[in-house]
Amino acid sequence: MLMPTQITRHIQLWLIVFGICLMSACSNGEDAAKKLNSNYDVPHPTSPGGTMIDAMTGEPSGLIAMIAGESAASAIAGNIFNSLLKYDKNLDLTGELAQSWEISADQRTITFHLKPNLKWADQRPLSSADVLFTWQKVTDDNTRTPYGSDFKLVSKAEAPDAQTFRVTYAVPYAPALDTWAGLHILPKHLLQDQDINNTAFARHPVGSHYYKLSDWKNGQYLKLSRNPYASQGQANIEHLLSRIIPDKAAQFLELSADNIDSMALNPIQYARIFPSRPDLSNNIGLYKELGNSYSYMGFNLKRKPFDDVRVRQAINYAIDKQEIIDGVLLGLGEPVASPYKPGTRWSNPKLKPYPYDPNKARTLLREAGFADTNGDGILEKDGKPFSFEILTNQNKEREMTAVLIQRRLKEVGIEVNIRVLEWASFLGRFIKPKQFDAVVLGWSLSLDPDQYGIWHSSQQAPGQFNFISYSNPQADKLLEAGRIELNPDKRMKIYHAFSTILLEDSPVIYLSAGYGLSAIHKRVKGISSPAPAAGIGHNTYEWFIPKAYYRNEMNDQ
Amino acid sequence: MASYLLKRILWMVPLLLGISLISFFIMHLAPGDITTSEASFNPKASEESRQKLRALYNLDKPVIVQYGLWVKRLAKLDFGTSFASHQRPVFWQTTDKDGNVTLGMIQEALPITLLINVLSLLLIIGIALPLGVISALKQNQWPDRGITMFVFLGFAIPGFWLALMLMYWTGVQHSWLPISGLESMGHENLTWLAQIWDTLQHLVLPVFISAITGLAGISLFVRNGMLDVLHQDYITTARAKGLNENKIIYGHALRNALLPLITIFGLSIPGLIGGSVIAESIFAIPGMGKLFYDAVLMRDFPVIMGILTIGAILTMLGNLLADVSYAWADPRVRRGVM
Numbered sequence: 001m002l003m004p005t006q007i008t009r010h011i012q013l014w015l016i017v018f019g020i021c022l023m024s025a026c027s028n029g030e031d032a033a034k035k036l037n038s039n040y041d042v043p044h045p046t047s048p049g050g051t052m053i054d055a056m057t058g059e060p061s062g063l064i065a066m067i068a069g070e071s072a073a074s075a076i077a078g079n080i081f082n083s084l085l086k087y088d089k090n091l092d093l094t095g096e097l098a099q100s101w102e103i104s105a106d107q108r109t110i111t112f113h114l115k116p117n118l119k120w121a122d123q124r125p126l127s128s129a130d131v132l133f134t135w136q137k138v139t140d141d142n143t144r145t146p147y148g149s150d151f152k153l154v155s156k157a158e159a160p161d162a163q164t165f166r167v168t169y170a171v172p173y174a175p176a177l178d179t180w181a182g183l184h185i186l187p188k189h190l191l192q193d194q195d196i197n198n199t200a201f202a203r204h205p206v207g208s209h210y211y212k213l214s215d216w217k218n219g220q221y222l223k224l225s226r227n228p229y230a231s232q233g234q235a236n237i238e239h240l241l242s243r244i245i246p247d248k249a250a251q252f253l254e255l256s257a258d259n260i261d262s263m264a265l266n267p268i269q270y271a272r273i274f275p276s277r278p279d280l281s282n283n284i285g286l287y288k289e290l291g292n293s294y295s296y297m298g299f300n301l302k303r304k305p306f307d308d309v310r311v312r313q314a315i316n317y318a319i320d321k322q323e324i325i326d327g328v329l330l331g332l333g334e335p336v337a338s339p340y341k342p343g344t345r346w347s348n349p350k351l352k353p354y355p356y357d358p359n360k361a362r363t364l365l366r367e368a369g370f371a372d373t374n375g376d377g378i379l380e381k382d383g384k385p386f387s388f389e390i391l392t393n394q395n396k397e398r399e400m401t402a403v404l405i406q407r408r409l410k411e412v413g414i415e416v417n418i419r420v421l422e423w424a425s426f427l428g429r430f431i432k433p434k435q436f437d438a439v440v441l442g443w444s445l446s447l448d449p450d451q452y453g454i455w456h457s458s459q460q461a462p463g464q465f466n467f468i469s470y471s472n473p474q475a476d477k478l479l480e481a482g483r484i485e486l487n488p489d490k491r492m493k494i495y496h497a498f499s500t501i502l503l504e505d506s507p508v509i510y511l512s513a514g515y516g517l518s519a520i521h522k523r524v525k526g527i528s529s530p531a532p533a534a535g536i537g538h539n540t541y542e543w544f545i546p547k548a549y550y551r552n553e554m555n556d557q
Numbered sequence: 558m559a560s561y562l563l564k565r566i567l568w569m570v571p572l573l574l575g576i577s578l579i580s581f582f583i584m585h586l587a588p589g590d591i592t593t594s595e596a597s598f599n600p601k602a603s604e605e606s607r608q609k610l611r612a613l614y615n616l617d618k619p620v621i622v623q624y625g626l627w628v629k630r631l632a633k634l635d636f637g638t639s640f641a642s643h644q645r646p647v648f649w650q651t652t653d654k655d656g657n658v659t660l661g662m663i664q665e666a667l668p669i670t671l672l673i674n675v676l677s678l679l680l681i682i683g684i685a686l687p688l689g690v691i692s693a694l695k696q697n698q699w700p701d702r703g704i705t706m707f708v709f710l711g712f713a714i715p716g717f718w719l720a721l722m723l724m725y726w727t728g729v730q731h732s733w734l735p736i737s738g739l740e741s742m743g744h745e746n747l748t749w750l751a752q753i754w755d756t757l758q759h760l761v762l763p764v765f766i767s768a769i770t771g772l773a774g775i776s777l778f779v780r781n782g783m784l785d786v787l788h789q790d791y792i793t794t795a796r797a798k799g800l801n802e803n804k805i806i807y808g809h810a811l812r813n814a815l816l817p818l819i820t821i822f823g824l825s826i827p828g829l830i831g832g833s834v835i836a837e838s839i840f841a842i843p844g845m846g847k848l849f850y851d852a853v854l855m856r857d858f859p860v861i862m863g864i865l866t867i868g869a870i871l872t873m874l875g876n877l878l879a880d881v882s883y884a885w886a887d888p889r890v891r892r893g894v895m
Contacts (some may be wrong), residue, residue: 053742059843061639061641061642061643062642062643064643067643068643069596069597069602070596071596141609142613144610144613145606146592146597146599146601146602146603146606146607146610147601147602147606148606149603149605149606150601197643197644198638198643198644199653200653200655200657200659202643203643203659204657217740218660218665218843219665219666219842219843219847220738220739220740220841220843221738241742243738243841244841244843245737245738245841246837246838246841246847247737247838247839247841249721249839250721250724250736250737250838250839250840250841253721253724253725253728253729253736253737254736254737256729257728257729257732257736259735259736393595423589423593423594423595424587424588424589424590424593424594424856425587425588425589427588427589427593427598428588428589428593429588444599446600451600453600453603454600461604463604463607464604465598465600
């Protein structure tokens, strides 16, 4: 055993060693310089091969997307499975497994013609029987999927021959094509005598798309390799490796150390850290694209005074949206004037967001009967001060947004309190029983314009999505018409009219649509910049990594 | 001794039922279930589909009936399958009729967390024991003050911050250690020795971070225990009869001062299986902390109950082990038990 004095001496020694280490950390900059200072901007010919490593925060629960449901699952499964249709780079529908499709004169029947010689990754033929099987599974009451209702509208589905799949709807259903672009086709021969809810197939999938799953280490990574029998031709990059790193800061360190090739950035990393780190910008390219959702403030239209359109418009004028975009998203977002993605056909280019105009807000509030009678800075009507509560869930961006709104509304004499809640109690105690004044939340900028579930007056029951109780007969009529009109041009006119009414009524205030921000190492070539409407991910199969830039550890592959 | 042990083990059964009943009801007091997560707030997922899912998971039945179903399964040692992870078995692996093995969630996460926690506990003991002894011997002198300051600094520094700083220093500035994860890419192509080396390198930072925060408690415990013992009459007696100082300190004082540590280690056994959410998220380690946290967020009831039950069993076993170790280590207690 050590003598006490010996121990003390040991400790002293270790303290000194520790100090030396610390000092060397401060003085040592050579290691950073050893990192390849190569110029990635020289052109290279397209070449197949290589491995691209990205990071994601969550792990898929399984790779059957209709059951898994979360975004991590869709992201991986989208590389393994095909749908009948897909969205092209301008967000128009085009065939994926289907070569063509036609719609009957009564708009109730859609016939899909599959491409010839389609194969599964196990070389078995892919036919319309597989499509029919997938439809049967998604509509089966024993399948644990929340996405069955769209497909239950099909009154008859049939596969008259191996290349043809035909669905008939009881009434014309315009969002049908969009739903078929979202349904991954599953192989019948592997799943027909399995219970789809707990089959091992969810972790050992066989698909028909560019990649197949070659390795899945739970909690660590998923590795995809090229599928030699891919239905859409061959992708360039040989392996896609997705590492699961829940913490964004840790992802960023891995990116700086050149251990991963891509990650999704938050506004601070994009707008603050990257510009101050020229060493990173030398190796890593930044990309931004319009995201798929917008944030809004929605009113409980059943409560006074929000049933008065002048009050809603006044609040809309009183809120400075650009301030929210600059303050919360660091400028990395856009204002929107309709619930559709700007730049797509459904978004009405004539609509402009409400400008920031506090005087107009004050005028409208006066017209609505509000005045500051007791001089405390808060407006009153019928002796009651105009004070309401904004609810939101635990989400930093939404909390900051609510604070900015609070300040702007105070300037026009409206007192706002903010309450932040955990999601489940937010939903269960306030949204479902409609016990709220206003919420700050987000909706997706859906690719199909049908938003019947969100805005139609019939969708107000507890658990349905028109929880703000919006009801306008004119809007209802347009929403119904848009659902049964399959001609894209006629449909576009319907939704342009609908979003005009929606903007005028102002049942929600559109706050901002944030950009999706990503960082991708410059060794990855072939990325479209600026991003088209569909985002930079529209042509990942064309991306490639020149041989000179392969990672050392991957050379053996 | 044997009948004492048997009695203690039999008592665990009603205790476990009580614990699980309370946990089950508390879990259901929280609003929401698997069908009300933020991701499912999506117009494509209709209310009817959600009701159908609730029925398939038996969530529409009264809580007491759900508890009965859970106990019935547990009686067959079946912890059920996860709601949120495509029905992966909660505890142990299953094999389907085609021979595909699906590993259990706790089965995968537990060894990782145990490894990290046991290593960090060993590190804590290895450092805290000498630190505590030195502090006690040099009470109120500079080594004591320095050590106390050092361990409290470790206790007070936010673990996530220190973790990120160390990751940046050892992983980005210098390529000394891997930044996150458990294995390097291409781990499976290495020889087994290189594989162990690779994993150890990945474990350095997580173990260090979890040890540095635990250092303060144990080292101060040893210090104060030592001080108490050093003022006992029998130490004075030992000194009076001219015993060698080393023998007094290590042969008599330290051994007595370590007795209460048995309780602490007994109580830390459940802590060994509960990983730290923050450290596991930052280091991208798929351990128990992250598993439990995600399960709570998703309201994945079978996983929550599985972890709580296994935690309760281990806590009770830890207490039993501590009591038995006491009897083994301290003759005074032994006479009382047997």
